[in-house]
Amino acid sequence: MNKPGKRFPLSLAELDDRGSRSAHTDENRTRTPQTATRNAAGNHGQGSAARAPRESLAPAVTPAPEARRTNPVPETRRTSLVSETRRTSNMAAVAALPQERQSPMVSDAVRRAMVERVAQQGVRDQKVLAALEAVPRHLFIEPALASQAYIDASLPIGHHQTISQPYIVARMIEVMRDNANGGKLDRVLEIGTGCGYQAAVLSLVATEVYSIERIRPLHELAKTNLRPLRIANIRLQYGDGMLGLPQVAPFDGIILAAAGMEVPAQLLEQLSIGGRLVAPVGGRHQVLQLIERKSRFDWSTATLEDCHFVPLRPGTA
Numbered sequence: 001m002n003k004p005g006k007r008f009p010l011s012l013a014e015l016d017d018r019g020s021r022s023a024h025t026d027e028n029r030t031r032t033p034q035t036a037t038r039n040a041a042g043n044h045g046q047g048s049a050a051r052a053p054r055e056s057l058a059p060a061v062t063p064a065p066e067a068r069r070t071n072p073v074p075e076t077r078r079t080s081l082v083s084e085t086r087r088t089s090n091m092a093a094v095a096a097l098p099q100e101r102q103s104p105m106v107s108d109a110v111r112r113a114m115v116e117r118v119a120q121q122g123v124r125d126q127k128v129l130a131a132l133e134a135v136p137r138h139l140f141i142e143p144a145l146a147s148q149a150y151i152d153a154s155l156p157i158g159h160h161q162t163i164s165q166p167y168i169v170a171r172m173i174e175v176m177r178d179n180a181n182g183g184k185l186d187r188v189l190e191i192g193t194g195c196g197y198q199a200a201v202l203s204l205v206a207t208e209v210y211s212i213e214r215i216r217p218l219h220e221l222a223k224t225n226l227r228p229l230r231i232a233n234i235r236l237q238y239g240d241g242m243l244g245l246p247q248v249a250p251f252d253g254i255i256l257a258a259a260g261m262e263v264p265a266q267l268l269e270q271l272s273i274g275g276r277l278v279a280p281v282g283g284r285h286q287v288l289q290l291i292e293r294k295s296r297f298d299w300s301t302a303t304l305e306d307c308h309f310v311p312l313r314p315g316t317a
Contacts, residue, residue, distance in 0.1 A: 192214075
C-alpha cells in the first residue's frame with residue numbers, strides 16, 4: 001500500500017452536484033433459472049458507539065510525483081493506469097490481511113471451492129470471480145459462524161439483516177458489469193452496506209465505491225470490518241439509501257441489497273447513460289431486476305430470476 005494521504009470519505013459538499021433526470025421504465029421481461037436461496041434471519045445485534053456519519057474509512061492513495069516524460073501519457077490513458085493500479089493495490093491489501101481467524105474451515109482452499117461452485121451456477125465474469133476469491137468472507141461475520149462462511153447461503157449479521165450469499169453477490173455484480181462500456185465501472189453505488197462484504201468485493205472491480213447503510217450499528221460494523229483491509233476506494237455513508245447520493249451522481253452501476261415493491265425513482269435518475277441498476281423487487285415473491293439507462297429519458301427493464309432479500313426501508317435507524 002502507498003503511504004497514507006488524506007482520508008476518506010470526502011465531504012459530499014466538496015463534490016460536484018450534478019443534475020438529476022426524470023424517469024420512466026419499459027417492461028421487457030426475460031426469465032432465467034433461479035439458483036438463489038432464501039436468506040437466513042437473525043438478530044445477533046452488535047452495539048457500537050454512534051459516530052458522525054462521514055468518518056474516514058481508509059487513507060487515500062497518494063501517488064508519487066510523476067517522472068519527467070519526453071512523451072507524456074495521454075490523460076485518458078493515465079486515468080486508466082491509475083485506476084488499475086488502485087485495484088491492484090486493493091487486491092494486494094486484502095491478500096496481505098492477517099488471517100487471525102484462520103482454521104481448516106476458512107482456508108484459501110475452502111474459499112476457492114466456494115468460487116468454483118459459484119462459477120458452476122453460471123457466473124462467468126473472471127474479474128468478479130477473482131474478487132470473490134480475494135475477499136475473506138469469514139472476517140465479515142461472527143466468529144461462531146466462521147465455519148459456514150464459504151457455503152452458498154446468506155447468514156445473519158444482526159439487526160434482522162444478512163450477508164448475501166456468495167452466488168447472488170457475484171451474479172448482481174456480473175450483471176452490473178455487463179454494460180455497453182465493456183464492463184468499465186468508474187463509480188458505483190451500493191444501497192445497504194450491511195457488514196461491508198459486498199462493498200469489499202465491489203472495490204476490486206470498480207474505481208470508486210459509495211455505500212449507504214441506514215442502520216447505524218451496521219454502518220459502524222462495516223467500518224470496523226473494512227478498516228484492517230485499508231481499501232482506499234470505498235466511501236461509507238450513514239443515511240437513507242432510498243434517496244441515493246445525488247451529490248456524487250451519476251453512477252455507472254447501482255446495486256440494492258434489499259427489496260422494495262419498486263425501485264425508487266431517485267435512484268433511476270442517478271444512473272449514468274449506459275449505467276445499470278440491479279435490484280431485488282417484490283414482497284413475498286421477489287425477482288432480481290435489471291434496469292439500464294438508455295438515454296436521458298429512457299430506461300429498459302428486464303427480470304432475471306427469483307431471489308429473496310430483506311425488505312428495503314426508508315429513513316435511518
